[in-house]
Amino acid sequence: xxxxxxxxxxxxxxxxxxxxxxxxxxxxxxxxxxxxxxxxxxxxxxxxxxxxxxxxxxxxxxxxxxxxxxxxxxxxxxxxxxxxxxxxxxxxxxxxxxxxxxxxxxxxxxxxxxxxxxxxxxxxxxxxxxxxxxxxxxxxxxxxxxxxxxxxxxxxxxxxxxxxxxxxxxxxxxxxxxxxxxxxxxxxxxxxxxx
Amino acid sequence: xxxxxxxxxxxxxxxxxxxxxxxxxxxxxxxxxxxxxxxxxxxxxxxxxxxxxxxxxxxxxxxxxxxxxxxxxxxxxxxxxxxxxxxxxxxxxxxxxxxxxxxxxxxxxxxxxxxxxxxxxxxxxxxxxxxxxxxxxxxxxxxxxxxxxxxxxxxxxxxxxxxxxxxxxxxxxxxxxxxxxxxxxxxxxxxxxxx
Amino acid sequence: xxxxxxxxxxxxxxxxxxxxxxxxxxxxxxxxxxxxxxxxxxxxxxxxxxxxxxxxxxxxxxxxxxxxxxxxxxxxxxxxxxxxxxxxxxxxxxxxxxxxxxxxxxxxxxxxxxxxxxxxxxxxxxxxxxxxxxxxxxxxxxxxxxxxxxxxxxxxxxxxxxxxxxxxxxxxxxxxxxxxxxxxxxxxxxxxxxx
Amino acid sequence: xxxxxxxxxxxxxxxxxxxxxxxxxxxxxxxxxxxxxxxxxxxxxxxxxxxxxxxxxxxxxxxxxxxxxxxxxxxxxxxxxxxxxxxxxxxxxxxxxxxxxxxxxxxxxxxxxxxxxxxxxxxxxxxxxxxxxxxxxxxxxxxxxxxxxxxxxxxxxxxxxxxxxxxxxxxxxxxxxxxxxxxxxxxxxxxxxxx
DNA sequence: TATGAATGAGTTTTCATTCAT
DNA sequence: GATGAATGAAAACTCATTCAT
Numbered sequence: 001x002x003x004x005x006x007x008x009x010x011x012x013x014x015x016x017x018x019x020x021x022x023x024x025x026x027x028x029x030x031x032x033x034x035x036x037x038x039x040x041x042x043x044x045x046x047x048x049x050x051x052x053x054x055x056x057x058x059x060x061x062x063x064x065x066x067x068x069x070x071x072x073x074x075x076x077x078x079x080x081x082x083x084x085x086x087x088x089x090x091x092x093x094x095x096x097x098x099x100x101x102x103x104x105x106x107x108x109x110x111x112x113x114x115x116x117x118x119x120x121x122x123x124x125x126x127x128x129x130x131x132x133x134x135x136x137x138x139x140x141x142x143x144x145x146x147x148x149x150x151x152x153x154x155x156x157x158x159x160x161x162x163x164x165x166x167x168x169x170x171x172x173x174x175x176x177x178x179x180x181x182x183x184x185x186x187x188x189x190x191x192x193x194x195x
Numbered sequence: 196x197x198x199x200x201x202x203x204x205x206x207x208x209x210x211x212x213x214x215x216x217x218x219x220x221x222x223x224x225x226x227x228x229x230x231x232x233x234x235x236x237x238x239x240x241x242x243x244x245x246x247x248x249x250x251x252x253x254x255x256x257x258x259x260x261x262x263x264x265x266x267x268x269x270x271x272x273x274x275x276x277x278x279x280x281x282x283x284x285x286x287x288x289x290x291x292x293x294x295x296x297x298x299x300x301x302x303x304x305x306x307x308x309x310x311x312x313x314x315x316x317x318x319x320x321x322x323x324x325x326x327x328x329x330x331x332x333x334x335x336x337x338x339x340x341x342x343x344x345x346x347x348x349x350x351x352x353x354x355x356x357x358x359x360x361x362x363x364x365x366x367x368x369x370x371x372x373x374x375x376x377x378x379x380x381x382x383x384x385x386x387x388x389x390x
Numbered sequence: 391x392x393x394x395x396x397x398x399x400x401x402x403x404x405x406x407x408x409x410x411x412x413x414x415x416x417x418x419x420x421x422x423x424x425x426x427x428x429x430x431x432x433x434x435x436x437x438x439x440x441x442x443x444x445x446x447x448x449x450x451x452x453x454x455x456x457x458x459x460x461x462x463x464x465x466x467x468x469x470x471x472x473x474x475x476x477x478x479x480x481x482x483x484x485x486x487x488x489x490x491x492x493x494x495x496x497x498x499x500x501x502x503x504x505x506x507x508x509x510x511x512x513x514x515x516x517x518x519x520x521x522x523x524x525x526x527x528x529x530x531x532x533x534x535x536x537x538x539x540x541x542x543x544x545x546x547x548x549x550x551x552x553x554x555x556x557x558x559x560x561x562x563x564x565x566x567x568x569x570x571x572x573x574x575x576x577x578x579x580x581x582x583x584x585x
Numbered sequence: 586x587x588x589x590x591x592x593x594x595x596x597x598x599x600x601x602x603x604x605x606x607x608x609x610x611x612x613x614x615x616x617x618x619x620x621x622x623x624x625x626x627x628x629x630x631x632x633x634x635x636x637x638x639x640x641x642x643x644x645x646x647x648x649x650x651x652x653x654x655x656x657x658x659x660x661x662x663x664x665x666x667x668x669x670x671x672x673x674x675x676x677x678x679x680x681x682x683x684x685x686x687x688x689x690x691x692x693x694x695x696x697x698x699x700x701x702x703x704x705x706x707x708x709x710x711x712x713x714x715x716x717x718x719x720x721x722x723x724x725x726x727x728x729x730x731x732x733x734x735x736x737x738x739x740x741x742x743x744x745x746x747x748x749x750x751x752x753x754x755x756x757x758x759x760x761x762x763x764x765x766x767x768x769x770x771x772x773x774x775x776x777x778x779x780x
Numbered sequence: 781t782a783t784g785a786a787t788g789a790g791t792t793t794t795c796a797t798t799c800a801t
Numbered sequence: 802g803a804t805g806a807a808t809g810a811a812a813a814c815t816c817a818t819t820c821a822t
Contacts, residue, residue: 005785026221030813040787045814117364145384151358151377155350158357162349169312182346189340190385200802225796226805235804237798246796395806416611420792430808435793507754535774541748541767545740548747552739559702572736579730580775590781615817616784625783627819636817 009047012037013061016054021103025055025116055108056119062101063123066094071130080138081193084156085184087131091160092176096167103168106161131156138191145192155190159183204242207232208256211249216295220250220303250303251314257296258318261289266325275333276388279351280379282326286355287371294363301356301363326351333386340387350385354378399437402427403451406444411493415445415506445498446509452491453513456484461520470528471583474546475574477521481550482566486557493558496551521546528581535582545580549573594632597622598646601639606688610640640693641704647686648708651679656715665723666778669741670769672716676745677761681752688753691746716741723776730777740775744768 015037019028030051034041048054070090077083095102109120131153138144146152163183167173187193210232214223225246229236243249268285272278290297303315326348333339341347358378362368382388405427409418420441424431438444463480467473485492498510521543528534536542553573557563577583600622604613615636619626633639655675662668680687693705716738723729731737748768752758772778 008785029811041813042788042815043786046785051813147380148374148377150361151374151381154357154361155354155378155381158353158355158360159350160353162353162356163346165353166345166349169316179343179346182343183350185342186346186350186385189387190381192384224794229805236796236806237804238802240797241802398806419790431792432794432809433807436806441792537770538764538767540751541764541771544747544751545744545768545771548743548745548750549740550743552743552746553736555743556735556739559706569733569736572733573740575732576736576740576775579777580771582774614815619784626785626817627783628781630818631781 012044012047013058016058017100017104021100025108052116055116059120059123067123067126069094080134080143083134084187088160088180088183092180095164096176102164106165106168128153156187207239207242208253211253212295212299216298247311250311254315254318262318262321264289275329275338278329279382283355283375283378287375290359291371297359298363301360323348351382402434402437403448406448407490407494411490415498442506445506449510449513457513457516459484470524470533473524474577478570478573482570485554486566492554496555496558518543597629597632598643601643602685602689606685610693637701640701644705644708652708652711654679665719665728668719669772673765673768677765680749681761687749691750691753713738741772
C-alpha cells in the first residue's frame with residue numbers, strides 16, 4: 001500500500017468512526033462518511049468492499065491498536081496488582097482520547113447481525129484472554145484470591161465497560177482519571193489483594 | 196383498554212421481543228413481527244405509532260416489569276448483603292426466563308439513535324437508582340465500605356451485565372444459578388462485607 | 391391467483407413488453423415499466439422477483455402463447471405444404487398483431503447473459519422442435535425432399551426471422567400479408583414440394 | 586495514424602470483441618476491455634470517444650473487413666450459382682475463424698438503442714446490398730427464378746444467420762464446412778437454379 | 781501519450797407506513 | 802377493528818468517464 005493510499009484509507013476510517021458514533025451504524029449513510037472524509041461516495045468502495053467492511057475494518061484496526069497498546073503497557077509490570085491497575089488506566093486513557101471509538105464500541109459491540117458480531121468478536125476475545133491470563137497468573141502466584149477466572153474477567157471488564165458507558169452517554173463527563181483509583185480499590189477488595 | 200385489545204397488544208410485543216432478539220432492531224422488518232404475532236402488517240399500526248414505538252414500548256413494559264420484580268423482591272430483605280444477593284439472583288433468574296428480552300436488552304440498550312436511547316434510559320435509570328440506594332444505605336449502616344456510590348453501582352451492574360452478555364452470546368450457556376455465588380463473593384470482597 | 395392480482399400481473403407484463411421494445415432491456419429502467427403500467431415502482435416487486443424475472447416471465451408467457459397458437463393452428467392441416475404455409479401465416483400474423491413482442495423477441499433473443507439466455511431458450515426450442523417435426527414428417531411421407539432436418543429448420547425459421555427483423559426495423563413497414571406467398575414459394579422450391 | 590498507435594487501436598478492438606462476446610455489450614465493463622487489451626482504463630478514451638464508439642468501430646472495422654473479403658471473393662466468380670456458393674462459404678469460413686466476432690454480431694446486431702442500431706446498420710446494409718445485387722443479376726441473366734429480390738435476400742441471409750446462431754450457441758459446434766453444401770442445395774431449390 | 785485513482789450520476793431494490801375494502 | 806396490497810422515499814452500490822501526474 002502506497003503512502004497516499006494508506007492516508008485515504010485511514011481518513012475514511014476516521015470519518016466512519018465519527019459518523020458511526022454520531023448516528024449509529026444503521027442510521028448512518030455511506031454518503032455521510034464520504035462527505036466527512038472529504039471524498040466522493042464511490043471512492044469509499046475503492047477502499048472497502050461494502051458498508052459492513054468499513055465497520056469490520058474499523059474494529060480490527062482500532063480495537064487492534066487498543067489491545068496492542070494495553071499489551072505493550074502491561075508487560076512492563078510485574079505484580080498482578082500493578083498489571084490490573086495498568087489495564088484500568090490504559091483502558092480509560094485510550095478511550096478517553098478516542099471518544100468516538102468508545103461510542104462506536106459501546107454501540108456496535110452488541111450488534112445482533114451475526115456477520116458483524118463475528119467480525120467484531122475477534123479483537124474483543126483477545127482482550128478477554130489477556131485479562132484472564134493476568135488473573136490466572138495472579139491466582140497461581142497467590143497474589144489474588146479468585147474462585148473462577150471467567151467470572152473474575154466478567155466483573156473486571158464489565159466494570160470498566162459500565163464506567164465507559166456512563167461516561168459516553170454523559171453530556172459533560174467527568175474526566176476518567178479520577179475514577180481509576182476508585183475502580184482499582186473495588187478490584188483490590190474483590191480479588192482480595194493484600195495491601 | 197379492553198381485554199382482547201390488551202391481549203393482541205402483548206402478542207405483538209412478545210413477537211417483537213422474539214424477532215428483535217433474532218434479527219436485531221434494524222434488520223428486523225415489521226412484517227416479520229406481524230407474521231410472528233399472527234396479525235396483518237397493518238394491524239401493528241393500530242397498536243403502535245411506528246416501529247420505534249414498538250421498541251420503546253417493549254422496554255417500558257418488559258423492563259418495567261423487570262424492575263418491578265426486583266423491587267418487590269428486595270424489600271423482603273433487611274441487610275445490604277441480603278439485598279445485593281437478592282438483586283443478583285432476581286436479575287439472573289428473570290433474564291434466564293426471558294432469554295429473548297435479555298438479548299434485546301444487550302443489543303438495543305446501546306442504540307445511538309437519541310430518540311430510542313431516551314426512551315430506553317427511563318427504566319434503566321430506575322434500576323441504577325435502586326442499586327445506588329441499596330449501596331448508599333449499606334454505607335450509612337456501615338455494612339459495606341465504599342468510596343463512591345456511582346462507581347459501586349457501575350461495578351455491580353457492569354458485572355451482572357457482562358455475565359448476561361457472555362451468557363447470551365454463548366450457544367450452550369451454563370445455567371446462571373451456578374454463577375450467582377461466585378459473583379456475590381466478588382461483591383463481598385469489593386464492598387468489604389464482613390462474614 | 392385472484393382476478394385483480396392476475397390483471398395487474400398482465401398489466402405489468404404488457405408495460406414491460408412496450409418498454410423493452412422501446413428502449414431495450416438494459417436501457418429500460420424498472421421505473422419506466424412501472425409508470426407505463428400505472429403502478430408504483432415497488433409494486434413491480436410484488437409480482438416479480440427482480441428485473442430479470444420480468445423478462446423471463448414475459449418470454450414464457452408471451453412466447454408460450456405464440457407457440458400455443460401456432461401449434462393449435464397447425465394441427466388443423468394435413469399436408470406438409472399446408473402446415474408450413476400455416477406456420478408462416480400464423481408467425482407473421484401473431485407478430486404483426488404484437489409488434490412490441492416482435493421487437494423484444496428480435497432484440498432480447500440474443501442476449502449473451504447466460505441466465506437470461508437459458509430462461510428464454512425454452513419456448514424457442516419448443517418452436518424449433520415443432521418445425522423440425524413437420525419437416526421430418528414431410529420427408530417420411532415423401533411430400534418434401536430434404537437432406538438435413540436441422541438445416542431445413544434453420545432455413546425456414548431464419549427466413550421468417552429475417553423478414554420480421556426487416557419489418558421491425560422499418561419505420562413504415564409494408565403489411566406482412568403480401569410476403570407470405572413470396573416466402574412460401576421460396577420454401578416450396580427449397581423443399582422441392584410438388585405443385 | 587502512426588504504426589504503434591494503430592497497433593494499440595486494434596489491440597483494444599480485439600479485446601472488446603472478446604469481452605463483448607463473453608459478457609455482452611451492457612454487461613461488459615470498459616475496465617474489462619482495458620485489462621484484456623493490457624492498457625489502462627483511461628487509455629481506451631485516447632482511441633475511442635466512449636463505450637458505444639468501441640462497439641460501433643468494432644462493427645465498421647470487422648464487418649467492413651468481412652464484407653470486403655466477401656466482395657473480393659465473389660468477383661472471382663461468374664455464374665450466380667457460383668457467386669451464391671462463394672458467399673455461403675466465405676460467410677461461414679470468416680465467422681468460423683472469428684468466433685467472437687460471430688457472437689458479437691449475433692448478440693449486438695439487434696440492439697434497440699437507436700444510436701447503436703444506426704451505426705451498426707451501415708456495414709450490414711452493404712452486405713444486404715451485395716446479396717440483392719447478385720440475386721437481381723441472376724434474375725436478369727435468367728440463371729435463377731425469384732419473384733422478389735428483397736425476400737430472396739431475407740431468406741438467403743436469414744438462413745446463414747440462423748445457422749451461425751445455432752453454431753454460436755452450441756457448446757460443441759459441428760464444423761460449418763459440412764453444412765455449406767446442405768445450405769446451398771436448399772438455395773438451389775428456392776431459387777430454381779438448374780443443375 | 782499513458783495511467784489509474786477519483787468522481788458522482790444513475791439504478792435496482794427494500795420496507796415502513798397507509799388506506800380502501 | 803382487521804386486512805394486506807400498494808406506495809414511494811431512501812440507500813447501497815456500480816461504472817463510464819475525467820484529469821492530475
